[in-house]
Amino acid sequence: MSARDAILAGIRRGLRRGPLPPAEAAALDERLVAHRRNLVPARAAALDHAGRIGLFVAMAEEVQTTVARVASAADVPNEVARYLAAENLPADLAMAPDPALDALPWDARPLLQIRRGKAEAGDAASLTPCLAAIAETGTLILVSGTATPTTLNFLPDTHIVVVRADQVVASYEDGWDLVRQRGPMPRTVNFITGPSRTGDIEQRIELGAHGPRRLHVVLIDDGAPIA
Amino acid sequence: MQPTSRDFPANARAGLVDPVLQRALGLARTGFPARRQQAIARLPEFEALREEGRRIKDHTLANLDFYLERYEAVVIATGGHVHWARDAAEARDRVLEICRSVGATTVAKGKSMVAEEIALNEHLERHGIAPVETDLGEYIIQLRHEPPSHIIAPAIHLMKEQVADTFRAAHQELDPARSLAEPRQLCEEARTILRPRFLAADVGITGANFLIAETGSSIIVTNEGNGDLSQILPRVHIVLAGIEKLVPTLEDAATLLRLLARSATGQEFSTYTTVSTGPRRPGDRDGPDEYHVILLDNGRSALLGGEFHDMLRCLRCAACLNHCPVYAAVGGHAYGWVYPGPMGAVLTPALVGLREAGHLPNASTFCGRCESVCPVKIPLPNMMRHWREREFAQGLSPRAYRSGLRAWAWMAQRPRLYHAAAALAGRGLGWFGRDRGRFRSLPLASGWTLVRDMPAPEGRTFQSLWAERQRAGGGTR
Incomplete structure (x- = not known):
């Protein structure tokens, strides 16, 4: 008997039944397809969109994410350059090869060195878009894909993420909906809540354990209507 | 790794007198529960x-x-x-x-x-x-x-x-x-x-x-x-x-x-x-x-459908370790294998055998904090009790413990004798301990008195106080 069959037989022996009858299996398949929500906390769900943006920023800052609000997408290059200079970082960026980021007016900051692609060892800072931002805990959702390599989220010391106000949603469940709307599950979905940290030595929290030491959000709050 | 859970008593004693371990556990004892409490309060x-x-x-x-x-x-x-x-x-x-x-x-x-x-x-x-x-x-x-x-x-x-x-x-x-x-x-x-x-x-x-x-x-x-x-x-x-x-x-x-x-x-x-x-x-x-x-x-x-079925809900969050007075006193290495604390006391006997890990489900005061903080409500103390029952049924517990328990059970099934003996023992111990109010050593109870004093009884049993109260017309309040 294969290991697979032995394990499944052992499970059924413990549950004192054979394989599920077709009707019961169909009901469970329906549960999978429906993927209904369980209890979703009111914390963010009860807020309007402005309230959710406020909660997202507050929760993100609580876990040492820094947030800069800009009034339009055209301001992103200036904010990125300002942030790197303020943190005393080189004006080098590994940028996600994402059309929306490409469309930003980078000419305005000719001194920024930008390389598009995945992250390489030694990259100091990365710039990526995100799929959504979760107000409930100040969490960013990033998905892998041709335009969004996952290494950009982990290898560089500094990770800068562009968030549009209309990407701020209440809950993880809202995030799953957006992931599903894109199509098949991407290879990687990252929920990121603050820069890397560890408490493994005397439970003292130290930032920058293995992933980014800094996580900076550029929030484009242009007052555009929410779809 | 080879389990050393058999050596729990010796490992635990060594942990209790290890100054580095005790300092480290001191940080954990206060830190984790306080942070959890703050988070769930929000x-x-x-x-x-x-x-x-x-x-x-x-x-x-x-x-x-x-x-x-x-x-x-x-x-x-x-x-x-x-x-x-x-x-x-x-x-x-x-x-x-x-x-x-x-x-x-x-x-x-x-x-x-x-x-x-x-x-x-x-x-x-x-x-x-x-x-x-x-x-x-x-x-x-x-x-x-x-x-x-x-x-x-x-x-x-x-x-x-x-x-x-x-x-x-x-x-x-x-x-x-x-x-x-x-x-x-x-x-x-x-x-x-x-x-x-x-x-x-x-x-x-x-x-x-x-x-x-x-x-x-x-x-x-x-x-x-x-x-x-x-x-x-x-x-x-x-x-x-x-x-x-x-x-x-x-x-x-x-x-x-x-x-x-x-x-x-x-x-x-x-x-x-x-x-x-x-x-x-x-x-x-x-x-x-x-x-x-x-x-x-x-x-x-093999745990499905049995007494330990609920253990399979475990998320491995460690809340039960972080809130366990035994873990906090002896540290994780005393448990002698991969999973320490209350979840380990239930899981380890299932995975490496009761003969090897029988001490672990006994290393609990049954204070119940582990169950009260478990995010998926696993009845950990209950399952430790199941292991103790199995250990007794399989004849794996120490001989002195087994004969002591048998003697107690024999008495407990004879309530008149039991109450009389308990009253006699209480009065006797109260009389012997009347000066100091406690005992530094007692025959058959060195396991207790080696590390702490035994308080001397004050003379009356609960049963007799209760009976007196009922006669005096006091209700259950």
Whole structure:
């Protein structure tokens, strides 16, 4: 008997039944397809969109994410350059090869060195878009894909993420909906809540354990209507 | 690792007088419970979520065969491989086969309790493959050749001075005069040393906090980002998971994730929650070429439907360790295997046998804190009691204990005799101890009096006081 069959037989022996009858299996398949929500906390769900943006920023800052609000997408290059200079970082960026980021007016900051692609060892800072931002805990959702390599989220010391106000949603469940709307599950979905940290030595929290030491959000709050 | 749970009494005594361990445990004793309390106080729905979490896991376990088959089919459809392992040896062999199939010489490991359970590192090393633990705590104990002492904070038994000594001994290539006085410096050094190892690793191995039947995904939860670097840089990603890690949908995982970090570290959410589905897709610029999941049974299916069924709900959050007065006094190594504390006291006898681990379910005061903080409401004290019953029934408990218990049972079945003897003993002990009010030693009770005084009874039994009160017309209030 294969290991697979032995394990499944052992499970059924413990549950004192054979394989599920077709009707019961169909009901469970329906549960999978429906993927209904369980209890979703009111914390963010009860807020309007402005309230959710406020909660997202507050929760993100609580876990040492820094947030800069800009009034339009055209301001992103200036904010990125300002942030790197303020943190005393080189004006080098590994940028996600994402059309929306490409469309930003980078000419305005000719001194920024930008390389598009995945992250390489030694990259100091990365710039990526995100799929959504979760107000409930100040969490960013990033998905892998041709335009969004996952290494950009982990290898560089500094990770800068562009968030549009209309990407701020209440809950993880809202995030799953957006992931599903894109199509098949991407290879990687990252929920990121603050820069890397560890408490493994005397439970003292130290930032920058293995992933980014800094996580900076550029929030484009242009007052555009929410779809 | 070979269990040493038989030596729990000696290990525990050694832990009680180890000054470094006691300082380290002192930090944990106050830190974790306070942070958890703060986190759940901010979430009014926390109790309702515990009930939902329990319900989700119960539903999954009741249909585990169905969900495993669905999960397997989706993993395969997304380009991944599923390997089933009945026991630790099969799981180790599957990992080794995969490593050999790509000619791997080094493996980067995210933290995985299943890897500890199957003693994977020793096996890989024996076959010429170098595993590198990348979680800071796991890296520290790997250098020290120690097992983890806590399921989410493996090096919690150490103070920073021990870590500094360990790093000086291991990182000989670095300047011996460097300062390692602060945790900051120790973290920096580990980051610097481990970064090239991530980049060089041929295979990355992680555990899984959840497996999702709906999407064929595995989820890991970390704060350091080491699990992510371990799985996106190497060519091959291997996920090690117990079969009980399954949940039906992403929505179900969301509910359990809300419980996990708050119960574990008191965080609102862990820094990195990562959902992995299959290998890299056409057009992806990074990510592994191969994605393998090893589903480990190793005694789990035998728990289904029995007295220990509820243990399979466990999320491995460590809240029960963090709130256990016994764990807090003796530390995790005393338990002698991979899983310490209350969850270990229930799980270890199931996985390594009652003969080896019989002490563990006895190492509890039954104070009930573990059950009260468990995010999925596992009745841990009840299950420890089941183990004690089995130990007695199988004749595994010590002879003195068994004959004492038999004598007590004989008396307890004769209430008149019992009350008379109890009243006599109470009066007698009260008379002998009337001057000091306590005893420094008592015949047959040295187990108690060696480490603390026994208070002298004040003369009357509860029964007689109660009877008097009833006669005087006092109600039950």
